[in-house]
Amino acid sequence: MTLNSIPLSRLAGQATGIEASSVTPSPVAFDVRDLNIWFGSHQVLFDVALQVPARAVTAIIGPSGCGKSTLLRSLNRMHDLVPSARMEGRITLFGEDLYSKKIDPTLVRRRIGMVFQKSNPFPTMSIAENVTVGLRLNGLRKSDLLQERLETSLRMAALWDEVKDRLNAPAISLSGGQQQRLCIARALAVQPEVLLMDEPASALDPIATAHIEDLILDLKKEFTIVIVTHNMQQAARISEHTAFFYLGKLVEFDTTTKIFTTPAQKQTEDYVTGRFG
Amino acid sequence: MAMFVLALVVLVGWKLFQGSQLTLHKFGWRFLVQSDWDPVNENYGALPFIFGTFVSSIIGVLIALPLSVGTAIYLTELAPNWLRQPVMMLIEMLAAIPSVILGLWGIFVMVPWLRDWPFPFLKKTLGFTPFFQGPIYGVSILAAGIIIAIMILPIITSVSREILRSVPDSQREAAYALGATRWEVTRIAVLSYAKRGIFGATMLGLGRALGETMAVTMVIGNRPEIAKSLFAPGYTLASAIANEFSEATTEVYLSAIFELGLVLLLVTIVTNIVAQLLIGNFGVGKRVPAGH
Numbered sequence: 001m002t003l004n005s006i007p008l009s010r011l012a013g014q015a016t017g018i019e020a021s022s023v024t025p026s027p028v029a030f031d032v033r034d035l036n037i038w039f040g041s042h043q044v045l046f047d048v049a050l051q052v053p054a055r056a057v058t059a060i061i062g063p064s065g066c067g068k069s070t071l072l073r074s075l076n077r078m079h080d081l082v083p084s085a086r087m088e089g090r091i092t093l094f095g096e097d098l099y100s101k102k103i104d105p106t107l108v109r110r111r112i113g114m115v116f117q118k119s120n121p122f123p124t125m126s127i128a129e130n131v132t133v134g135l136r137l138n139g140l141r142k143s144d145l146l147q148e149r150l151e152t153s154l155r156m157a158a159l160w161d162e163v164k165d166r167l168n169a170p171a172i173s174l175s176g177g178q179q180q181r182l183c184i185a186r187a188l189a190v191q192p193e194v195l196l197m198d199e200p201a202s203a204l205d206p207i208a209t210a211h212i213e214d215l216i217l218d219l220k221k222e223f224t225i226v227i228v229t230h231n232m233q234q235a236a237r238i239s240e241h242t243a244f245f246y247l248g249k250l251v252e253f254d255t256t257t258k259i260f261t262t263p264a265q266k267q268t269e270d271y272v273t274g275r276f277g
Numbered sequence: 278m279a280m281f282v283l284a285l286v287v288l289v290g291w292k293l294f295q296g297s298q299l300t301l302h303k304f305g306w307r308f309l310v311q312s313d314w315d316p317v318n319e320n321y322g323a324l325p326f327i328f329g330t331f332v333s334s335i336i337g338v339l340i341a342l343p344l345s346v347g348t349a350i351y352l353t354e355l356a357p358n359w360l361r362q363p364v365m366m367l368i369e370m371l372a373a374i375p376s377v378i379l380g381l382w383g384i385f386v387m388v389p390w391l392r393d394w395p396f397p398f399l400k401k402t403l404g405f406t407p408f409f410q411g412p413i414y415g416v417s418i419l420a421a422g423i424i425i426a427i428m429i430l431p432i433i434t435s436v437s438r439e440i441l442r443s444v445p446d447s448q449r450e451a452a453y454a455l456g457a458t459r460w461e462v463t464r465i466a467v468l469s470y471a472k473r474g475i476f477g478a479t480m481l482g483l484g485r486a487l488g489e490t491m492a493v494t495m496v497i498g499n500r501p502e503i504a505k506s507l508f509a510p511g512y513t514l515a516s517a518i519a520n521e522f523s524e525a526t527t528e529v530y531l532s533a534i535f536e537l538g539l540v541l542l543l544v545t546i547v548t549n550i551v552a553q554l555l556i557g558n559f560g561v562g563k564r565v566p567a568g569h
Contacts, residue, residue: 076454078454106453106457106458109454109455110456113454114454121451122448123470133455134455137456137457137461137465186451186455190456
């Protein structure tokens with residue numbers, strides 16, 4: 001089942017995305033070029049260029065308001081939903097232009113799962129319904145298949161053992177950490193190629209955070225993960241690559257080890273050593 | 278302030294209770310289930326009025342609900358920003374039309390039109406059911422239901438809109454992130470979150486429909502009968518009180534009118550309490566205009 005869950009397009013994409021920079025020797029998932037984003041007349045991202053490697057964790061760090069959430073939301077076209085947002089540049093996923101006119105944004109979002117800062121399960125649905133809602137949206141009706149995906153997704157989100165006896169209980173009966181893992185299971189159930197996480201553990205206690213981090217380390221074997229985080233230790237613990245943003249500009253992008261030990265830019269060093277931000 | 282309102286409602290209720298002592302003792306529960314309303318022989322039963330009140334109100338709600346919720350969805354989820362405020366203002370203006378004006382329009386414009394076009398059509402297509410049979414007078418329970426729908430449309434729309442607006446954006450985002458289309462987002466994230474509140478808005482509309490008097494009196498036909506057909510004239514509690522209190526020359530007659538009032542008050546209070554409880558859970562209760 002876990003093998004089945006790797007979409008073909010991802011395997012195909014790996015072959016095409018090899019023109020990576022020196023920073024990213026592994027296949028490229030997202031290739032961001034000359035990205036500029038405005039909200040109204042206010043520019044929030046300036047000429048961002050970034051290549052996100054596949055099947056690895058890429059952390060995006062930086063002080064509040066540096067544009068890191070906006071970048072994340074541009075990757076799955078969520079920021080399209082803000083009426084005043086305007087974007088220039090090019091973002092491809094495994095070689096495919098995500099902003100091509102021929103592409104339906106809802107299909108882009110189907111391929112790219114997202115987990116939010118605050119867990120947001122559907123409160124009127126049960127645990128099971130929350131996990132399978134995306135599949136049912138896609139028109140999947142066969143109950144044995146839904147059941148199978150339900151279990152696989154909950155297992156991948158490390159939640160199965162805790163909820164297997166009460167799958168029909170309301171989702172809001174779970175604890176905060178469990179709700180966030182439920183949201184991860186919900187995102188995984190539609191078998192996305194990439195998982196975007198916007199400070200997924202910032203509202204959780206240390207134990208629940210540790211759960212989520214273990215989970216991320218597990219998931220990166222199969223998924224490309226981009227995570228926005230405020231927590232420098234977290235970035236250091238879980239990511240292979242780190243991008244540091246400041247005032248809407250990408251200051252530095254390199255392996256996490258390099259960013260945290262011998263950064264090339266003074267600003268990066270000041271930030272990771274806690275001198276500002 | 279709240280205590281004052283409560284005291285006022287209790288006082289009104291008590292006066293109605295006192296005023297209806299005679300019929301309460303004479304008929305007891307029979308008053309509610311008897312269908313004769315015969316002032317000449319001093320025999321009073323409220324069933325035709327209760328029937329007319331509920332049937333016309335329920336027709337009104339059934340017509341108004343899909344229109345109102347549809348409008349509320351359009352206004353919160355779909356319409357461009359610049360259009361939202363003007364459309365809502367138009368709908369709220371509907372609520373500002375005096376009931377008697379709407380009644381006049383109803384009797385001189387709507388009822389003749391209904392009699393000539395939609396009613397014969399309904400009779401032809403749905404005439405095999407008992408609800409669309411018999412002679413068409415124009416004035417009828419169905420006409421009353423339609424007038425009620427127009428009158429409760431603004432309140433159900435504006436309360437539903439508040440409820441939909443109180444659905445957190447994180448819910449919409451959750452659905453969008455799963456690749457839902459706009460309509461799917463509305464269905465799985467917005468409507469399912471808001472359904473209790475919308476039910477509350479409906480109950481609020483029902484509460485208003487039950488007590489609606491003037492316009493209904495003008496188009497319902499005012500005949501205390503229980504007919505299966507919606508084309509038949511009917512009578513409501515509120516219309517009966519308005520029409521007959523001046524003719525109530527005997528004490529028993531007056532007492533019967535008071536008891537109709539008591540029944541109406543209890544029914545509307547219960548409906549409104551249920552509505553407020555349902556809406557209150559959404560934290561928008563305070564912005565809801567209180568009943569009628």
